[in-house]
Amino acid sequence: MGIFNKLTRIKTALNCAKQIYLHGGITQVNISTPQYDNILDGKVVLVTGGASGIGLAIAKKCVQTGALVIITGRNESKLKKTIEEIGNESINYLVWDISDIDIISSKLFECASIYNKPIDILINNAGVAPSKFFGNIDEQEWDKIYEINLKGNYFLTQEIVKQWKATYSRAYRKIINISSQGGFVGATYPYRMVKWDIRGLTEGLGKLLIQDNIIVNGIAPGVVKTSMQEFSLNQGDNLFTNQNPIQRVCLPEEIAELALFLISDASNFIVGQTIVCDGGYILK
Numbered sequence: 001m002g003i004f005n006k007l008t009r010i011k012t013a014l015n016c017a018k019q020i021y022l023h024g025g026i027t028q029v030n031i032s033t034p035q036y037d038n039i040l041d042g043k044v045v046l047v048t049g050g051a052s053g054i055g056l057a058i059a060k061k062c063v064q065t066g067a068l069v070i071i072t073g074r075n076e077s078k079l080k081k082t083i084e085e086i087g088n089e090s091i092n093y094l095v096w097d098i099s100d101i102d103i104i105s106s107k108l109f110e111c112a113s114i115y116n117k118p119i120d121i122l123i124n125n126a127g128v129a130p131s132k133f134f135g136n137i138d139e140q141e142w143d144k145i146y147e148i149n150l151k152g153n154y155f156l157t158q159e160i161v162k163q164w165k166a167t168y169s170r171a172y173r174k175i176i177n178i179s180s181q182g183g184f185v186g187a188t189y190p191y192r193m194v195k196w197d198i199r200g201l202t203e204g205l206g207k208l209l210i211q212d213n214i215i216v217n218g219i220a221p222g223v224v225k226t227s228m229q230e231f232s233l234n235q236g237d238n239l240f241t242n243q244n245p246i247q248r249v250c251l252p253e254e255i256a257e258l259a260l261f262l263i264s265d266a267s268n269f270i271v272g273q274t275i276v277c278d279g280g281y282i283l284k
Helices: 003-023 053-064 076-086 101-115 139-166 190-212 227-234 252-263
Strands: 044-047 068-073 091-095 121-124 173-178 214-221 274-277
Touching (some): 053 068, 053 252, 068 076, 068 101, 076 091, 091 101, 139 173, 173 190, 190 214, 252 274
Parallel strands (some): 044 121, 121 173, 173 214, 214 274
16 A cells, blocks of 8 residues: 555544544435436426525525526525526525515515516425523514514415415425424424424415315424534534434435425325424434
């Protein structure tokens, strides 16, 4: 073995030891991506909170499979940067604070005018992370979480369903609610309480709206490598965590693969379900 190869192995071993010391372990993963071709060809997809994390991963996957995508967020510079990085004319953005329910109708009108086509699929992804927990929760924290993570998503869904009901479609329209593993375990602070609400809403609307050719499902991710889980970003390529049996965090792209399946016609017999993707967390 040459001296260069020996030095490379030593460097790799030292890096692994460093990761284990800093974070408790080391895990890396490669994702196998199924080929869906243009399974969403011509569909208009609205992704709230689409400038980063799970929303961005879903938006990218939709563009790759033929959809026309609109992402929303409150930070225009961040939205612009995202669009420029993707570099595809099939994705546009709309500055939109979904907690402002008074502008929902006008914003949906703007969405329809972007491609001169109505929305076919809604991804309710917008949300903010908790900054306080039981014992420190104040009214401001409570209201912030509920207004963005639940109230905004609820009234956006209500308005888009009104519009869909007014225009019959033989094809299924789809709604995906991004919940959390927190919606399956005990809740002691607003973020997790909201995830229980979203899970219940998904089940209720799934049963109510299927008669109108609207399919509602949800996804409950575990710990995902996004800005909401800052510790995972600080670990670089190391995905290790001791918070679930599989001992790694989830990648946003893995949630996007699941979302693509649920919004495609391949999943039309799944109704009102929240699919858990958490590395076995709720089994502990």
